[in-house]
Amino acid sequence: MSAFLAQLGARCHPFEGSLIRRTWQSCRQFHGSQVVLARRDKKKVVPLTKPQLAAKARKKALKAKKSIYASEKMTLEDAVNVLRAVEVAAPESTYELVVKTLMVKGTTVPRGRYSLPRETKQTGHDRILVFAEGKAADEAKRAGADIVGGPELADGVISGRHQATLFLCTPDLIRAITPKLGRVLGPRGLMPSERRGTVTANISGFIRKLKGTSEWRGDKAGTIRAPIAKMHFPITDVVKNVRYFLNVIKEATGNLVDPDATSKKGANKKPPTAITRVVLSSRQGPGIEIADA
Missing domain, CATH: 3.30.190.20 (Ribosomal protein L1/L10, rRNA-binding domain)
Structure with a gap:
């Protein structure tokens, strides 16, 4: 019996550990680690912000x-x-x-x-406030101005007590009201200015011109x-x-x-x-x- 086993052992191939290692490496490994489980979780949908939604709408409008x-x-x-x-x-x-x-x-x-x-x-009817004194104030009232007065009206304009859609001023009072009302009426486009014609000595004529x-x-x-x-x-x-x-x-x-205006001296160029x-x-x-x- 011992002789038979010796002959059988001589015929068998020697053990190769490298083959077993290759087989083990080719096998799929299953495990329950946190990394693999995290990959299986569904991604959370993050809602878009208002600027992102606006940008998306602009892109859609361009493609429309x-x-x-x-x-x-x-x-x-x-x-x-x-x-x-x-x-x-x-x-x-x-x-x-x-x-x-x-x-x-x-x-x-x-x-x-x-x-x-x-x-x-x-x-529509403009509500007109006029900064004027003396004869100019009387003419403004007759022409149809809603509020007429001197620099004392500035505090009422700032507080909101005197409200108007149009502000006019005579040239002699513009320097008195500008320090107080420049920052209040300027951003609203209501500050009297010579460029717009709202600083004028002919207040009554300006008001009549505005009607209609x-x-x-x-x-x-x-x-x-x-x-x-x-x-x-x-x-x-x-x-x-x-x-x-x-x-x-x-x-x-x-x-x-x-053409008549360009011929005058000091014409705006x-x-x-x-x-x-x-x-x-x-x-x-x-x-x-x-x-x-």
């Missing part, structure tokens, strides 16, 4: 299909006809005129007053928006309103210069504020750029 009129220019009459066709079921809808100006460093925001040849709605007019002003980007006509207006009235308002803006931005786009639109209609603005 644009109107066929987005890059097309039309004459004013053609644009009016297109918008009338779109708003055929809404005769009380309003045309809106958008004028974009180029705002560079040092350019003041354009603003002014206008009275359309055919008004779209009844103009509306104020327009651009935003910080230089964009001016104004309701310009009703949809049921004849085309000639719409065109007349648009042309009138564009001329008002061109005068205020220096694009339409009075400030460079004009360029008008880049003029767009006519309506409530349901597209914005159409005007080619002959």
